[in-house]
Amino acid sequence: MPDHQINPNKWIDLYADYLFNYTISRVSDREIAQDLVQDTFLAALKSMKNFKGEASERTWLISILKRKIIDYYRKINSNKGKAEVRINYKDSDSEGDWLEERVADPFDKTAEDALENNELGEAILNCLSKLPAKQAEVFKMKTILDYETETICNELNITASNLWVIIHRARTAMANCLKENWL
Amino acid sequence: MSKIKVFMPCNEAGHICDKAQYEEATLWDKIKLKMHVLYCKGCRKHTKINTKLTEIIKVSNVECLDKKCKEAMKKTLEQALNENKHQN
Incomplete structure (x- = not known):
C-alpha cells in the first residue's frame, strides 16, 4: 500500500485541464x-503502486498519457495502413513508396507552432492553478470556454456585478503571473 | 440637453476595459474609455496589459474541460477506486 493517499476528486481538479490541454494539441478532437x-x-489508478514519488504526480500522469496518445495513433494508423495497401497494389507506379509516406504523423504538422502554443497554454493553466478556486472557475468559464455571462451567473448562483469583480481580480492576477515571460 | 458624462473614475474605466475584452462594452463605453486613457497613465498601462492578456489566451488555443465533463470523470474514477478497494 503506498503511503501516498489519492483523492480522485482532487486529482481531476488539479490535473484534468492540464492533461486535456496537452492531449487536444496532439489529437485535435475534444x-x-x-x-x-x-x-x-x-490507468494511473491501476498502477498507483508503480508511482514512487520520484517525479511529480503531474509528470507521472503525463507519462501515462503520452503512451495513451501513442497507442491511439498506432491504432488509427494500422487501420489506415490496411486500407492503403489495398489501393496501392493496383497502381504499379507507386509501388514501393506506399507505407512510410502515408502513415499519418501526428507530430509533424506545424510542429513548431503547436509546440510554442502548447508551452503558452501550459503557462496559462499553471497561472490559473495558482488562483483561488472560484476565481479560476469563473475565469475559465468566461475566457476559455466562452460562456455567456448569464449562463455563468445561473450556474454558479452569482450576480453579474459579482462576476465582473471576480473577473477583474482574476485578470489582474493572471496578467501578473504571465507578465514576466509572456506579456 | 442633459449633461453627458465623459469623465469617469478609474474603477469604472477598469470595468469597461474588462467588458471590452469579452466584446461586451458598448460603443459609448469604448469612447469613454478612449478619452479616459488619454489623460490617465495608470489606466493606459492597465488597458494595454489587459488587452495583451486577451490576445495571448486567444493565440494559445488553450482548452479546458467543462464542469459536467469533470463531474462525469470524477464519478468514473470514484467507481474504479471503490472496485479497487474491494479487490484488495
Missing part, C-alpha cells in the same frame, strides 16, 4: 481527448 484523459486517470 471527444477523443476527453476519452484519453479519462483512460489516463484509470
